[in-house]
Amino acid sequence: MxxxxxxxxxxxxxxxxxxxxxxxxxxxxxxxxxxxxxxxxxxxxxxxxxxxxxxxxxxxxxxxxxxxxxxxxxxxxxxxxxxxxxxxxxxxxxxxxxxxxxxxxxxxxxxxxxxxxxxxRPRGREPWSAVLHHGSGERAxxxxxxxxxxxxxxxxxxxxxxxxxxxxxxxxxVQTAIIAERGGYATYERVRVIDGEFKGQRGYVMELGWADDDATQTMEGPAGYVVDLDDTEGTQEFDAHQVKRSRGHRWPRRPARSLKSERPTLEFPPLQSCAENLAKILERASNSEVVEDDLRGLIASATEHVHSRIDWQASAEPRFTWQVLQHQYRLPERSSPKEHAVIWEITLTRHLHDPEPTHLLALSKEEALQMLARCTAPSH
Structure with a gap:
């Protein structure tokens, strides 16, 4: 072309x-x-x-x-x-x-x-000029x-x-630019429902809907909105003609005594036992067999677990993003002369939003890095 x-x-x-x-x-x-x-x-x-x-x-x-x-x-x-x-x-x-x-x-x-x-090295400072001068005159x-x-x-x-x-x-x-030119409601803008089952209720726009036309490669809209209503659990979807701008409150404030006027209470998930944590790691790994039964039993008896990200990097060609994770489990003194049991995990993706990341396990850092090198090699 x-x-x-x-x-x-x-x-x-x-x-x-x-x-x-x-x-x-x-x-x-x-x-x-x-x-x-x-x-x-x-x-x-x-x-x-x-x-x-x-x-x-x-x-x-x-x-x-x-x-x-x-x-x-x-x-x-x-x-x-x-x-x-x-x-x-x-x-x-x-x-x-x-x-x-x-x-x-x-x-x-x-x-x-x-x-x-x-x-x-923030911009605006004296540049490095890409070299460091040594006393010998050598440049690195x-x-x-x-x-x-x-x-x-x-x-x-x-x-x-x-x-x-x-x-x-x-x-x-760009959605904001379209709304500025053609009208519509932006995210977190307050609206009132003027038609349908929820007529009269008010809430905040959470998402915008657009009509996707692949034939012309255009998006028309906003064609509709996802609205978080004050007095209805969850969110509701509306066509554009069903809502109108409302005044009186700004995100995230709600009318007094409305269903959502109180700030939600933060609920934290219960702490996992070491056995439960290991089970989740094994479930997502494609080579869970490297963690043998004896080690699984030791970890199940562990008293606490700590997890660290050792590295997080990416390559453009071939396209990979990887994380190297270290999972440590504190062992009771009576069960092992070692203080900790350690499992290494590599997470590989081919895209930031990869829906199916690859998880690989190793029993030492050296094994993990060797596995990473093999998986990300250009010929892989």
């Missing part, structure tokens, strides 16, 4: 500016150029705007938000659009040294993985700063690519 660029002086710049305005509309203030989440949310929208500008031969400002929202419904659609359109327009997405191509640089930033343990490469030198409050330990982490936030920002 050949893509002919629509006429515009700086379409990528136009896309970034329009995406910045949309992202800011969903934030308490302006987009913070030093915040990883803000920048990722904005740049995902910009890539979709720019790609649709190329594919549809429209100026960026004329690309309809309903088309952008359809592509932002999940990161798979974002990736498919970018890989379909951008290379055909001369953007080599495989070029790691595309210093002069801002689009490629941003796409590679959005699809790379991150090291949550990298050293912190300096590590990359965590989050590209940006701050990151939400999801600060997640190593997965920004396109997986923030596409949903980008979709929410």
């Amino acid at each position: 050949r893509i002919r660029k629509a006429t515009s002086g700086d379409p990528w710049g136009d896309a970034v500016r329009r995406a910045t305005t949309a992202t800011a509309g969903a934030l308490p203030g302006a987009v913070n150029e030093h915040d990883w989440n803000d920048v990722a949310t904005r740049d995902i929208i910009a890539v979709v705007l720019y790609s649709l500008h190329l594919r549809e031969h429209q100026r960026v400002e004329r690309v309809p938000w309903k088309s952008v929202l359809w592509h932002l419904w999940d990161d798979g659609r974002v990736r498919a659009l970018a890989h379909e359109v951008l290379p055909a327009a001369g953007h080599d997405l495989t070029d790691a040294d595309a210093a002069d191509d801002l689009v490629v640089r941003r796409w590679r930033w959005l699809t790379r993985t991150w090291d949550p343990n990298a050293p912190i 490469a300096m590590p990359e700063p965590r989050w590209d030198g940006m701050s990151r409050d939400n999801g600060m330990g997640v190593p997965d690519p920004a396109v997986e982490v923030r596409t949903r936030a980008s979709a929410c920002a």
Whole structure:
């Protein structure tokens, strides 16, 4: 497929500016150029705007938000659009040294993985210049700063690519832009039911519903709302014409003496015994047989259990995210000369939202790391 660029002086710049305005509309203030989440949310929208500008031969400002929202419904659609359109327009997405191509640089930033343990080096400080000078004149490469030198409050330990982490936030920002242009109610906005079984009741919008048209690749709406009513357990779904804006309270306040006027009591799950905890770990593991009966019996007699995440990393090619977990069980003195029994667990996913993660067990850290290396090798 050949893509002919629509006429515009700086379409990528136009896309970034329009995406910045949309992202800011969903934030308490302006987009913070030093915040990883803000920048990722904005740049995902910009890539979709720019790609649709190329594919549809429209100026960026004329690309309809309903088309952008359809592509932002999940990161798979974002990736498919970018890989379909951008290379055909001369953007080599495989070029790691595309210093002069801002689009490629941003796409590679959005699809790379991150090291949550990298050293912190905020932007604005004197740069490392990527080298450390030694007295001998030798130069050693300096590590990359965590989050590209940006701050990151939400999801600060997640190593997965920004396109997986923030596409949903980008979709929410575009939904807010659509509501601002065409009307509708945003999340946590107070509404009154004007038709149907719950007529007269009030509550807060919790989710927005959209009509997904795959043929035209557009999202129409809001077509409906999920509302948390003051005097009804749970939530209820309504078509857009069944609700109207209401005033008098702001989230999360409720009218006095309504069903949900009292703050819910936090209920914590009961503590698991060591035997129950081990059973859950064995149930999800694909190689539970490595924990033999003798060790299972020892752990069942343990007095307490402690769990630590030793590592959490990701790779872009091949795409893997892994966590290395250590499960420790304190043994009673009479049952074993050892103070603890230890099981190592590796959790592997191919995507941030992978519904079927792989769980593998090992009896030593060395075995666990060897298993991890085998599973994440390029040829695996």
